[in-house]
Amino acid sequence: AQKVTQAQTEISVVEKEDVTLDCVYETRDTTYYLFWYKQPPSGELVFLIRRNSFDEQNEISGRYSWNFQKSTSSFNFTITASQVVDSAVYFCALRHTGANSKLTFGKGITLSVRP
Amino acid sequence: DTEVTQTPKHLVMGMTNKKSLKCEQHMGHRAMYWYKQKAKKPPELMFVYSYEKLSINESVPSRFSPECPNSSLLNLHLHALQPEDSALYLCASSLRPDRAWGEQYFGPGTRLTVT
Numbered sequence: 001a002q003k004v005t006q007a008q009t010e011i012s013v014v015e016k017e018d019v020t021l022d023c024v025y026e027t028r029d030t031t032y033y034l035f036w037y038k039q040p041p042s043g044e045l046v047f048l049i050r051r052n053s054f055d056e057q058n059e060i061s062g063r064y065s066w067n068f069q070k071s072t073s074s075f076n077f078t079i080t081a082s083q084v085v086d087s088a089v090y091f092c093a094l095r096h097t098g099a100n101s102k103l104t105f106g107k108g109i110t111l112s113v114r115p
Numbered sequence: 116d117t118e119v120t121q122t123p124k125h126l127v128m129g130m131t132n133k134k135s136l137k138c139e140q141h142m143g144h145r146a147m148y149w150y151k152q153k154a155k156k157p158p159e160l161m162f163v164y165s166y167e168k169l170s171i172n173e174s175v176p177s178r179f180s181p182e183c184p185n186s187s188l189l190n191l192h193l194h195a196l197q198p199e200d201s202a203l204y205l206c207a208s209s210l211r212p213d214r215a216w217g218e219q220y221f222g223p224g225t226r227l228t229v230t
Contacts, residue, residue, distance in 0.1 A: 032215075033215055033216045035218060037221075042223060043203055043205075043223055043224040043226070044205075044221055044222065044223040044224065045158070045205065045207075045221035046221075047218040047219070047220065047221075050216060050218050052216055091157055091158075095215050095216075096215065097215045098215060100163070100170060100171055100212075101215045102160050102163075102171070103160070103219065105157035105158060106157065107156070107157055108155075108156075108157055110155075
């Protein structure tokens with residue numbers, strides 16, 4: 001069985017603050033894939049990043065960075081210098097290999113960035 | 116073009132009505148998905164189509180009937196729904212059903228209200 005835990009439910013920051021969204025996962029598989037999605041108020045889930053279990057390199061994309069640590073089963077997401085447009089619900093998700101594997105989502109973190 | 120379109124954007128229907136939700140993608144993706152999302156919850160998988168064939172049905176009530184007429188189109192036929200079926204219905208697609216690393220691209224959703 002696989003599980004994704006996003007312990008933070010709601011985070012509120014002031015614009016330009018840095019914020020880290022935590023994601024902890026559980027799986028028995030050695031090969032799996034981790035994802036982050038953003039869901040703004042408009043409703044559409046926007047794909048942000050994918051990471052496979054063999055690639056522990058951290059990644060930076062503009063103001064976004066991700067820290068993947070297999071030793072702690074975590075895949076955390078940091079937004080640097082947050083902006084109001086970053087306000088959204090952020091989901092971490094896990095998928096193992098196999099044709100009928102499914103995305104297992106965490107419960108999501110609601111991020112509010114105040115001007 | 117990384118777009119998944121869904122129509123209608125909003126739908127209000129009575130419990131005796133029959134309606135359909137439509138989803139379209141032109142990315143050449145061969146896996147298509149229906150998700151249901153209640154407020155403040157993560158998306159829940161309903162159905163998966165792999166190469167236009169239904170591969171996963173997550174024990175969804177028969178009042179929801181999916182259809183995949185071709186590789187670009189996905190429909191969800193609704194009949195005799197209950198008020199608790201009110202939710203955001205999201206369509207998604209990914210390149211190949213057997214490629215678990217493939218990210219899913221989501222449409223903007225149809226916000227359904229059953230009265």
